[in-house]
Amino acid sequence: MNTKTERLVVIGAGMASGRLLEHLTEEARGAFDITLFNAEPRGNYNRIMLSPVLSGDSTWEEIVIHDDAWYAERGITCRFGEHVIAIDRKRKVAVGQKGEVPYDRLVIATGAAPFILPIAGNDMPGVLTYRDLDDTNAMIAAAGKGGSAVVIGGGLLGLEAAAGLKARGMDVTVVHLMGHLMERQLDEAAGYLLEKDLEARGIRVLTRAATKAIIGKGHVEAVILEDGRILPADLVVMATGIRPETRLAVDAGLEVERGIVVDARMITSDPAILALGECVEFEGHLFGLVAPLYEQARVAADTLMGRESRYVVREVATRLKVTGVDLFSAGDFAEGEGREDIVYRDPGRGIYKRLVVEDDRLIGVVMYGDTADGNWFFDLIRDRTPIDEMRDNLIFGPAAAEGGAAADPLSAVAALPPEAEICGCNGVCKGKIVAAIEGGAHDLAAVRAATRASASCGSCSGLVEQLLELTLGDAFEAPAAEPICGCTDLTHEEVRRLIRATPLKSQEAVWQELGWKTRNGCHICRPAINYYLLAEWPLEYRDDPRSRFVNERRHANIQKDGTFSVVPRMWGGLTTPAELRAIADVAERYDIPAVKVTGGQRIDLLGVRAEDLPRVWADLNAAGLVSGHAYSKGLRTVKTCVGSDWCRFGTQDSTGLGVRLEKVLWGAWTPHKVKLGVSGCPRNCAEATCKDVGIVCVESGYQIGVGGAAGMEVKATELLAQVATEDEVVEIVTAFIQLYRENARYLHRPYKWLETVGLDWVKARVVDDPDERRRLVERFEISQSVYRKDPWAEQVAAHADEFAPLAEIRMEAAE
């Protein structure tokens, strides 16, 4: 019938060649006499969906793409379960295990093979790879016996295997060579969130862990790491990457680099032979995700049908198929010259989004926790859409960026779907909040009571207020004064005034006299009351550790794994060889896993066990080092540049002034943390102009700026005063800090406080009125007579035994 029927042999029935066959049989039916070889004893199935099969969320039947009927209907001769041993290019035949098949044109689609680590024991029973249905079934069978599984490789496949095995009830450990998971698809921040999420699901993750050997007697028993750790294992899954399957092509003498080299028409070095999919290399690229494979199938089909078509490498996007883990990445997100990041973080909700912008175009995106807008960003990358117009709201997604009045936050909130989460701490969605408002909750406190939205960290209070405004319209009035918390109807300012005027000198007095509704407050009001009392009555009221958050009670910063970080004070950022030696000795002596230089010019020792803290402090104290208060709502650091001592531009001794200020201010509790900077000239190397208090030295003296910020908000300092001498600087800064201590609301940084009282009000007291300034300094000094001392030494002396568990119980005793 068709005289021009061409004999086409396809080696490999994976997803790429499957798509190719679809194109050919739909668009040129009868033009090809097709023979399809497949080493696996089955046809084309959706390999990407093996993970849901492994976890039990899906079945084999559901992931078959082409069944026997499909092939039969299209007249494709299937030789499944049969390996092709050789390609004889001279005679144009493919040599199968069961006989030769002649071809006019041949397609190699042999895919990729798992990379097997060259280590002892890699072929032992119980060691599997994760590539095809047989591997998946073997894993399901092994998981049925329970026990422990070790997955080597924390990439896409490895993590999906880990999650699947966990879902089937195994104890799973992932061993990953690199510093963070999925390093090819994710940046460090998203990798960290992923690790945290997996660990919360009970999957242990070991990064920077190299596998040395697999051991066992007749069956795998354990994995040994390079650092000597031994991980018991009943099953080991190697997911350390894939390598293009090129053996046939190499034997046939085709050009092969890492993969089979093809041109843009998918033709190999032999014009009668095409190749596509994971086995090919094009312009130096290898391929592992399905999107480019499908594009190659389109091009290969066109080439075979005599149409002009060229393959171009395009950006690919990655999603991880682990139930409940939301992760999306696309494009290029390496840092580089001329590239800018737009980052959104909401640690409470585990959300992280990072956009990489270059030349006014989006070139990369990494999203974790909320990937709803992933495809929209991906389109912007692929289409190279200019983003200048929508840059301000870009990270909030299409609704905010394209929704007309781009800068209006209300429209962004209005565009959110009812299921959008507003309060991450308590998992409250927009629909629930709107329903509560419609049900009569007409202010923030009522919404909190009804839904708990914004009742924890409070960072979504603004969003909730916007929802109130949207739902109630003009009927909504922003509340003038908010009570501290549900324990009282009084505001911070009222409580403070009453503590001063009544006077109230103990927590018990506050609860009783002011009619607290709870026995002894809550985690919101008690730290505030504790601060107000100690700031007002430094000699009469004792700071109450039980009303402080964990970091301030433990004098160290708690980390996600329950260990702590320790930062010794380095006055003005100056240190000595002896101090550095002492820090190094401590780090080694207590196996402290990480040592980092902080943004405030100090050294951070991370990963200290709680029970080691007293000994770490004692050793640091012995070398003259004291607490750096990196954990406190108090003076953190005074950052300095080297100033006139060393710098050819330095106008004053900025280092000396920084040290002097730090020695005056350290140890004082303040409403929130306080950071200082002293720069020796207007080049501002100490970045003083974004600090709570920043001094910039000039030829004629010192400019004192206040109210800077470089956290969630970024603000430059405003000039409080310019003075001629160091003594004046110290006096004005001290008076400013005391005024802040006496007047700011708890948890307000100086810039927040200045927004409420105004800079002029502050100037009138600490600059224009020398008597008032002196009184402020005197009151500060009275308070410092109590608090200017090292809390570490105090803890070591009086409370060292409280850092270890109170008791250790062995169960045998109970039975």
Place this chain on the structure above:
Amino acid sequence: MSWFDIGPVEALPMRGARRVRTPKGCIAVFRTAEDEVFATAARCPHKGGPLDEGIVHGRKVTCPLHSWVFDLATGEALGEEGRVATYPARIEKGRVLIDLSQLVMRGTA
């Protein structure tokens, strides 16, 4: 019942807690302002925060990580779906005793 003596009551700070280690995980033992003692699992069911490091107010504790509040007597999270395991605890002759038979049974079941 299997009561364990974990130490003198003064070892527990008022409106505070101490941690007790067991092979089945850590237990937080609390002492309120009214001198009552309570014992719960030390791990917050939300994101694993150490409850023994939380602020104790009334008969409640607030997790230091995300401010979930638990009733120490029932283990119920207030306003959240979730609870933390509780264990009987009492003071006898100035010693704090906790009963871990629930924990033992859970582990061996």
